[in-house]
Amino acid sequence: MLIYDNRHIRRTHGVSMFSIRAIPAFSDNYIWCLSHDDSGQALIVDPGQAEPVEAYLAEQGLTADTILVTHHHPDHTGGIKQLQSAFPEVRVTGPADSPFKGTTNVVHPGDEVVWHGLTFDVIAVPGHTLDHIAYFTSSLISGRPLLFCGDTLFACGCGRLFEGSAEQMYHSLKNLRELPDETAVYCAHEYTLANLRFARHWLPDDEALEQFERRCQNLRDQDLPTIPTTIADEKALNPFLRWDDPAVVAAAESYCAKHGLPASSERDIFAAVRHGKDHF
Template identity: 75%
Template sequence: MFSIHPIPAFSDNYIWCLADQDTGKALIVDPGQAQPVKDYLAAHNLVADTILVTHHHPDHVGGIKNLQQAWPDVRVVGPAESPFKGSNHPVHPGDEVVWQGLTFDVLAVPGHTLDHLAYFSPTQVDGKPVLFCGDTLFVGGCGRLFEGTAEQMHQSLSTLRDLPGDTAVYCAHEYTLANLRFARSWLPDDQALADFEQQCQARRDQGLPTVPSTIAAEKSLNLFLRWDDPAVAEAAHRYCAEQGLPSGSDSEIFAAVRHGKDHF
């Protein structure tokens, strides 16, 4: 039996643990810190078997060497073309990663970084297909464009937007409330956004994560996936007129939302 749990790290990171309760093996996603992972695995009688890396940033890979010392045989799966050279099982977009009978499709999602990958399994875990998307897609947001272009990120988000609607979105940060504050500033009359913000605030007040979301929820709520929504397009056109930015194509509307969030 499989289950997925967040391991909090730093101030707002989530390291994901996919556990096989029958074998005691664990797949760890983006371990930026080792100690929280070691503590969690020890508390739940699990052994690190595989590590998935979405991209090279230190808050996603910083704990890997330490975990390899604790579990020398751990498989480290990461992008082949990457500044991070610690993978012993490098993968390319289009490859598959098999773990305990689960198959993950390796998706190219550049934008936040050029090496960024996402891992998608159509097999249901906790009742839903699984997406580990690192810093590409957040609940209500998307990653900053540190290395890629707005066009690349728009294409990457299009790839994720086309996944099944019930897919659970396991992103790597608790940025939800900040993302929703920005979204509400652009669409103050969007009642669904207001209701969702209230729900997320209630979860945070209880010390609970707002992650995972689903692809369907993000398509209806997340401004960064709503470039073809007339309300978002209208807000983007207004913003672009003020900023002197182009706003004709879908990717330009996305770029306007990203620019707006960067300067919010």
């Protein structure tokens, strides 16, 4: 089983060590495992499959004590029941008012989730689904604040609007865009190269996107993940976050003129980019 190791931890006297790794699942999912190395306990994010998680935990001698759920889709929740059987004491934290009913610790936007001294803020990010939430901690993991954002924000992309509206997703992404620039963005899918194909189509003269695409292709050629990305990189590169960038606005206005769509607000610009990706 291939496990992507993103470990880069400073250890100081009296400070616990945390490690974070991606456990690949399905064809392009990442299940995130955050381990508290002093206790051997692990926090698992969006386990759509149980088997790769169980195999990794057994290999590392870890015990799952917490599962974080960002939204109800089966590729994020399908492994939870089996993991509950394997780890009867595991706490399953997830959004209230969700179609997924397997949570044991329901949270609402504005709540906090505390795990081994780390405090995660629960952020509402509807759009992809109506129940979608994200988890942010300002504590430094691998030297940076950390965001688990499920299918809301991807490297150079964002989630499809299966349940929510473009306006909801725009506001969700706007809230994430305001997080510290150095925040590491741990999304749930390896969609980067596909997202970049669209971004380069939308902005063919963007040299930074071209350079980033080469870097990501090199990583994938080595079977390495392209994530985490950072909020700073997404603000600079991701067309779904650049609704106030003149180049993105110009491309959106041209697209809207061709398709009879409005282009009078930042929300309209975001909606045009999303529409363009949906029909790319």
